[in-house]
Amino acid sequence: MTSDTVVVVADRALVDGVARGPTAVLAAGGAIVRVGDPDAVLADPAAAAARRVDWLHRAMIPGTVNAHNHSFQSLLRGIGDDLPFLVWRERALYRASPRLDADGMATAALFAFGEMLLHGVTTVCDFYYLNAQGNAHASATIEAARALGMRIVLARCFYDWDGAPAVYRETVDQAVANFQDLHRRYHDTERFLVGVHAAPHSQHGASPDMIRAGAACAADAGVPWHIHLAEEKWQVEQSLARTALRPVPAVASLGVDLGNAIVVHGCWFDEAERALLAERGGALAYCPGSNMFLGDGITDVVDLRARGVPVALGTDGGCSNNRVSVLDEMRTCALLQKVARTDGQAITAEACYAMGTALGGEVLRLPVGRIAPGYRCDLVALDLDDPSLWPEQPLEKNVVYALSSRAITDVMVDGELVVADRRLTRVTLAEIQQRVRTVIASLWDAP
Numbered sequence: 150m151t152s153d154t155v156v157v158v159a160d161r162a163l164v165d166g167v168a169r170g171p172t173a174v175l176a177a178g179g180a181i182v183r184v185g186d187p188d189a190v191l192a193d194p195a196a197a198a199a200r201r202v203d204w205l206h207r208a209m210i211p212g213t214v215n216a217h218n219h220s221f222q223s224l225l226r227g228i229g230d231d232l233p234f235l236v237w238r239e240r241a242l243y244r245a246s247p248r249l250d251a252d253g254m255a256t257a258a259l260f261a262f263g264e265m266l267l268h269g270v271t272t273v274c275d276f277y278y279l280n281a282q283g284n285a286h287a288s289a290t291i292e293a294a295r296a297l298g299m300r301i302v303l304a305r306c307f308y309d310w311d312g313a314p315a316v317y318r319e320t321v322d323q324a325v326a327n328f329q330d331l332h333r334r335y336h337d338t339e340r341f342l343v344g345v346h347a348a349p350h351s352q353h354g355a356s357p358d359m360i361r362a363g364a365a366c367a368a369d370a371g372v373p374w375h376i377h378l379a380e381e382k383w384q385v386e387q388s389l390a391r392t393a394l395r396p397v398p399a400v401a402s403l404g405v406d407l408g409n410a411i412v413v414h415g416c417w418f419d420e421a422e423r424a425l426l427a428e429r430g431g432a433l434a435y436c437p438g439s440n441m442f443l444g445d446g447i448t449d450v451v452d453l454r455a456r457g458v459p460v461a462l463g464t465d466g467g468c469s470n471n472r473v474s475v476l477d478e479m480r481t482c483a484l485l486q487k488v489a490r491t492d493g494q495a496i497t498a499e500a501c502y503a504m505g506t507a508l509g510g511e512v513l514r515l516p517v518g519r520i521a522p523g524y525r526c527d528l529v530a531l532d533l534d535d536p537s538l539w540p541e542q543p544l545e546k547n548v549v550y551a552l553s554s555r556a557i558t559d560v561m562v563d564g565e566l567v568v569a570d571r572r573l574t575r576v577t578l579a580e581i582q583q584r585v586r587t588v589i590a591s592l593w594d595a596p
């Protein structure tokens with residue numbers, strides 16, 4: 150066996166919703182091959198030459214999956230807070246985004262993804278719309294994830310609304326050619342470390358032709374497509390004014406495959422829209438923290454789950470949340486659904502935990518989010534000596550409702566430790582901080 154084989158032993162573990170005592174995971178080539186009692190796993194001949202990682206006094210959980218993010222927005226954190234959306238978009242977003250070059254995008258991604266890793270996120274989906282008619286920015290973002298050792302899905306945007314700065318916009322032909330080029334160059338079906346999906350921005354950011362092109366590119370490439378829908382109430386009104394249809398039927402009327410779609414937000418879906426999404430087999434990326442931060446509204450996740458729609462969790466961008474933790478989104482999801490229904494039993498910790506782990510993998514169609522043979526070895530170690538995990542009650546409840554990010558000590562992606570003893574192993578935080586300072590100075594000092 151090569152050093153590509155690793156065995157991780159922890160005092161406790163959450164394995165497919167079951168809290169276990171001492172547990173070992175054996176992985177080869179980044180994939181889990183065996184899970185079980187340490188004695189049995191360590192007796193496996195394949196474990197003899199494996200690297201050994203001991204997580205004493207720690208619990209092992211699967212790495213969390215961030216199904217929706219915009220990494221560049223981490224640089225804008227704090228700038229437009231508490232402003233009306235359209236004011237914030239003009240003053241912060243549209244002013245800053247044309248000034249970022251590929252190096253600035255790389256800095257933003259190192260910052261966003263580095264902070265996410267420290268919060269136990271091992272897979273991020275970056276919905277990427279500052280493409281400047283090319284792939285240099287998206288490539289820099291992917292390379293930043295690679296440098297940190299993080300798993301990334303780059304959902305490459307298709308955008309042609311002419312009200313946005315030029316850096317957002319492409320023609321349909323440009324978007325198609327650039328998507329195909331990026332997909333060919335990066336999409337990894339061996340270790341699944343980089344995925345490239347298509348992402349027509351929204352009904353307001355992408356014309357019907359652009360939405361069709363994005364969905365068609367995704368179908369050709371065998372990947373899902375993402376679209377923001379019904380985030381704020383005005384988007385429903387705009388859809389009705391333009392098409393006489395609400396967002397989900399309006400998009401379905403374009404002849405695209407909704408069953409291959411990952412719809413983002415859906416705060417204002419009515420019952421018929423939720424039923425249509427379920428009937429067609431679409432999925433949802435849900436961002437409760439961002440929806441609350443912006444005052445968007447409340448997606449009926451309880452109803453969507455009851456209808457069988459797979460729901461994953463996203464943090465959304467760093468300037469509309471402003472946190473980067475999926476563990477935090479699990480808690481926020483539970484609290485928001487409970488208050489929306491004024492029912493403390495509206496949803497359980499276990500259901501929200503699944504959305505941030507196993508369902509995240511299912512929605513992004515990656516073998517991640519579970520500690521099970523055949524899945525990638527993405528693991529997070531939680532310090533059982535941290536008071537936020539006391540007393541030793543059902544682990545899932547404490548992880549969702551009580552856990553402090555302080556308890557996250559180690560993070561493994563594809564069998565490699567990328568956070569050890571609360572530090573990034575590949576890039577130092579000091580380097581990222583210096584880069585962020587330099588970029589921020591250039592962003593706001595320019596005329």
Ligand SMILES: [Zn+2]
Nearest residue numbers: 276377413465
């Ligand atoms: Zn978004």
